[in-house]
Amino acid sequence: MSAVMAMNPVAERRPLLKVNKLTKHYGDHIGCEDVSFTVYPGEVIGIVGESGSGKSTLLNVLSAQMPPTSGAVEYDLSAKGLRDIFTLSEPERRKLMRTDWGVVHQNPRDGLRMNVSAGGNVGERLMAIGARHYGELRREGLDWMAKVELDTSRIDDKPKTFSGGMQQRLQIARNLVTRPRLVFMDEPTGGLDVSVQARLLDLLRGLVRELGIAAIIVTHDLAVVRLLADRLMVMRRGHVVEAGLTDQVLDDPHHPYTQLLVSSVLQV
Amino acid sequence: MTTMISVSGLTKDFVLHTQGGTVIPVFADLSLEVAEGECVCLHGPSGSGKSTLLRSLYANYKPGSGHIRVAHRGEWVDLTQAEPWQVVEVRRHSVGYVSQFLRVIPRVPALEVVAEPAKLVGMPADEAEARARTLLTRLNIPERLWSIAPATFSGGEQQRVNIARGFVRDYPILLLDEPTASLDAANRQVVVDLILEAKARGVAIVGIFHDAEVREAVADRLFEVTAFQKSAA
Amino acid sequence: MSAVQEARWDEAYNFAYLDEQTKRMIRRSILKAIAVPGYQVPFGGREMPLAYGWGTGGIQVTASVIGPDDTLKVIDQGADDTTNAVSIRRFFSRVAGVETTEATEEADIIQTRHRIPEAPLREGQVLVYQVPQPEPLRSLEPRETETRKMHGYAEYGLMHVRLYEDIARYGHIATTYSYPVMVNGRYLMSPSPIPKFDNPKMQGNPAIQLFGAGREKRIYAIPPYTSVKSLDFDDHPFEPQTWDESCALCGADNSYLDEVVLDDHGGKMFVCSDTHFCEDRRAKGHRGELGADPAALAFARTADEGEAQ
Numbered sequence: 083m084s085a086v087m088a089m090n091p092v093a094e095r096r097p098l099l100k101v102n103k104l105t106k107h108y109g110d111h112i113g114c115e116d117v118s119f120t121v122y123p124g125e126v127i128g129i130v131g132e133s134g135s136g137k138s139t140l141l142n143v144l145s146a147q148m149p150p151t152s153g154a155v156e157y158d159l160s161a162k163g164l165r166d167i168f169t170l171s172e173p174e175r176r177k178l179m180r181t182d183w184g185v186v187h188q189n190p191r192d193g194l195r196m197n198v199s200a201g202g203n204v205g206e207r208l209m210a211i212g213a214r215h216y217g218e219l220r221r222e223g224l225d226w227m228a229k230v231e232l233d234t235s236r237i238d239d240k241p242k243t244f245s246g247g248m249q250q251r252l253q254i255a256r257n258l259v260t261r262p263r264l265v266f267m268d269e270p271t272g273g274l275d276v277s278v279q280a281r282l283l284d285l286l287r288g289l290v291r292e293l294g295i296a297a298i299i300v301t302h303d304l305a306v307v308r309l310l311a312d313r314l315m316v317m318r319r320g321h322v323v324e325a326g327l328t329d330q331v332l333d334d335p336h337h338p339y340t341q342l343l344v345s346s347v348l349q350v
Numbered sequence: 351m352t353t354m355i356s357v358s359g360l361t362k363d364f365v366l367h368t369q370g371g372t373v374i375p376v377f378a379d380l381s382l383e384v385a386e387g388e389c390v391c392l393h394g395p396s397g398s399g400k401s402t403l404l405r406s407l408y409a410n411y412k413p414g415s416g417h418i419r420v421a422h423r424g425e426w427v428d429l430t431q432a433e434p435w436q437v438v439e440v441r442r443h444s445v446g447y448v449s450q451f452l453r454v455i456p457r458v459p460a461l462e463v464v465a466e467p468a469k470l471v472g473m474p475a476d477e478a479e480a481r482a483r484t485l486l487t488r489l490n491i492p493e494r495l496w497s498i499a500p501a502t503f504s505g506g507e508q509q510r511v512n513i514a515r516g517f518v519r520d521y522p523i524l525l526l527d528e529p530t531a532s533l534d535a536a537n538r539q540v541v542v543d544l545i546l547e548a549k550a551r552g553v554a555i556v557g558i559f560h561d562a563e564v565r566e567a568v569a570d571r572l573f574e575v576t577a578f579q580k581s582a583a
Numbered sequence: 584m585s586a587v588q589e590a591r592w593d594e595a596y597n598f599a600y601l602d603e604q605t606k607r608m609i610r611r612s613i614l615k616a617i618a619v620p621g622y623q624v625p626f627g628g629r630e631m632p633l634a635y636g637w638g639t640g641g642i643q644v645t646a647s648v649i650g651p652d653d654t655l656k657v658i659d660q661g662a663d664d665t666t667n668a669v670s671i672r673r674f675f676s677r678v679a680g681v682e683t684t685e686a687t688e689e690a691d692i693i694q695t696r697h698r699i700p701e702a703p704l705r706e707g708q709v710l711v712y713q714v715p716q717p718e719p720l721r722s723l724e725p726r727e728t729e730t731r732k733m734h735g736y737a738e739y740g741l742m743h744v745r746l747y748e749d750i751a752r753y754g755h756i757a758t759t760y761s762y763p764v765m766v767n768g769r770y771l772m773s774p775s776p777i778p779k780f781d782n783p784k785m786q787g788n789p790a791i792q793l794f795g796a797g798r799e800k801r802i803y804a805i806p807p808y809t810s811v812k813s814l815d816f817d818d819h820p821f822e823p824q825t826w827d828e829s830c831a832l833c834g835a836d837n838s839y840l841d842e843v844v845l846d847d848h849g850g851k852m853f854v855c856s857d858t859h860f861c862e863d864r865r866a867k868g869h870r871g872e873l874g875a876d877p878a879a880l881a882f883a884r885t886a887d888e889g890e891a892q
Binding site: 095122125280281283284287309312313326327329330333334336337338341342345 | 364365366367368405409410411412434435437438455456457458
């Protein structure tokens with residue numbers, strides 16, 4: 083190392099998702115407004131805020147489930163580079179959503195086929211991209227059930243016979259089976275017992291790191307983002323009021339609302 | 351001697367919005383340079399801003415103005431200007447931080463907690479785990495505890511796991527926040543040895559050491575944070 | 584038919600029951616369906632003088648393509664003599680004055696419910712299927728908006744989920760009728776509730792195959808010599824049904840067999856579901872193991888009497 087080093091930023095990385103001035107209005111009501119940020123491969127972004135702060139609206143627009151009023155969401159389509167997802171044709175967008183993306187819903191009933199067996203749920207995305215070997219689908223199903231710590235002997239049981247925590251883990255397996263590069267999660271631990279939450283969080287943390295998946299996680303639970311998120315965005319009334327590294331935002335909050343949020347957490 | 355950390359014009363205030371916007375000034379226009387193989391001890395009474403400075407060097411706290419340049423893979427990175435992902439890179443490769451308390455992650459066993467930073471920079475799992483075992487042995491953590499998540503460990507055991515995690519790979523820069531606070535004499539000596547070995551490898555170290563014995567054993571110089579205090583405007 | 588000849592059908596009705604505008608509209612839908620093999624074309628289905636589920640879709644298709652010189656055959660579950668087949672045949676005798684037949688070879692149009700005749704079809708013939716549920720994805724995806732997109736974008740993975748579920752539950756693909764097919768390598772199609780035994784007959788068939796769903800108001804088609812592939816897995820390939828038995832009456836070992844209970848003592852036999860095929864073989868001297876049995880022949884005669892009325 084030479085004594086005089088060049089003042090040079092670390093080499094630029096290629097962004098995975100680039101959000102520019104994203105705004106969603108419902109008539110006169112603001113869903114979210116003027117939100118800009120960039121997600122790099124393998125990065126986990128947490129979006130926190132109280133109910134009605136616009137975090138779920140933002141997630142729905144980001145994951146192309148709802149068109150924005152204005153602004154752009156660009157995603158790196160490996161071969162074609164960054165493309166605005168709302169200029170993609172519908173089949174291109176749908177293909178993206180079942181291969182390169184995953185969406186984990188707060189209510190597993192929204193993300194699972196309740197009348198299809200666990201193995202069928204896990205295999206669906208693989209079959210959608212052309213897997214036609216039953217034995218291999220079966221192996222993937224068993225493999226992923228083990229990865230999300232589900233009893234593999236229940237591969238042929240329907241999710242309606244599973245507990246909430248098991249359903250949520252099955253939903254995660256169903257999404258991750260195609261090795262997506264970006265996963266959207268809406269309150270993934272909402273509605274679960276605290277003990278079940280911890281297990282799910284730990285599992286998610288391990289999977290996201292092991293597979294190098296980028297994730298955008300919406301939650302109102304600061305413990306969730308402390309454990310999972312590299313970066314944090316704090317939303318209030320449709321606006322991002324503070325953003326940064328998770329530990330920066332939680333340990334040295336600057337915005338009054340973030341300070342209130344952090345100081346409101348009960349210490350156990 | 352090669353400079354590894356270069357702080358200039360650093361100012362940090364806390365504004366407490368939940369308490370009527372009270373401004374608590376910590377330090378202003380602070381400058382500090384740390385060279386390769388040097389151990390600087392942050393000094394001053396409690397509340398003088400030692401921890402705030404140390405956390406700022408890790409980009410955990412966001413200073414109001416000034417620059418914190420650290421050497422990262424042959425280049426300077428200014429932590430006050432860096433993009434979050436750059437900070438993550440710097441923390442992963444160049445700057446290690448041993449906090450006062452271990453942040454326990456449910457279900458992750460002690461050995462894995464220690465080996466993780468090495469694995470994150472691409473060290474093969476068996477090598478990382480071998481280093482973790484060596485460190486846990488040196489720090490007198492009984493082997494029967496290695497496969498257990500440290501949540502149930504005593505304060506001293508948790509701190510030693512934390513230290514092992516900080517030393518498992520050779521960060522060029524190491525930040526230590528009272529690493530020996532709750533250790534007995536024997537373990538204190540192990541930590542002193544670890545620090546001296548790191549210095550010998552050329553690691554630039556900034557630390558807070560309340561224990562005078564440890565301080566004298568490892569510190570090349572004291573840095574008085576109080577010298578940069580200013581009263582509230 | 585010469586212009587001076589008196590109409591042979593009941594003149595209280597327009598030829599073939601439907602008015603000319605409706606037939607034209609349905610023909611346009613049929614042409615579109617033939618142009619896009621396997622694609623479900625919506626059409627303005629009319630009320631017919633019988634209930635939904637009795638073949639209203641097939642009847643409208645037949646009515647739209649039939650001419651006064653055509654010969655019509657109607658089968659229900661392979662048989663020419665069941666109520667549904669007989670009444671549809673009589674309907675067209677009355678409203679279109681057409682000749683009817685039981686001989687597959689002699690028919691120009693064959694309207695069918697649940698079977699494809701055993702005798703090979705030829706160029707120029709039209710096979711009209713009655714379809715209760717045209718959408719093969721419906722049981723898995725209840726939203727029409729979604730299934731339309733799935734067809735539009737050829738997103739058919741979900742169909743394999745159903746086959747996967749079969750194998751997971753039964754060890755093999757247990758779907759035995761309405762077995763889904765890919766038509767012309769593009770559209771997923773339900774072949775109507777024919778047994779999967781008949782699926783291979785659709786492949787490269789010289790006849791025109793038309794499908795009419797009256798309640799759902801959809802028409803789809805397979806033009807002659809079109810590729811029709813039954814879905815399967817690499818390690819669980821499609822297999823039509825097979826029987827250890829052969830037909831008790833005619834001895835055929837390559838036709839689709841129905842199980843018939845003969846008495847109260849567990850007596851039973853397997854006979855061809857295609858009655859014309861079976862009779863034809865017997866007329867040519869083929870005999871099964873019960874070919875001379877009075878009880879079995881009584882069963883066969885009932886079938887003949889059905890035709891005599």
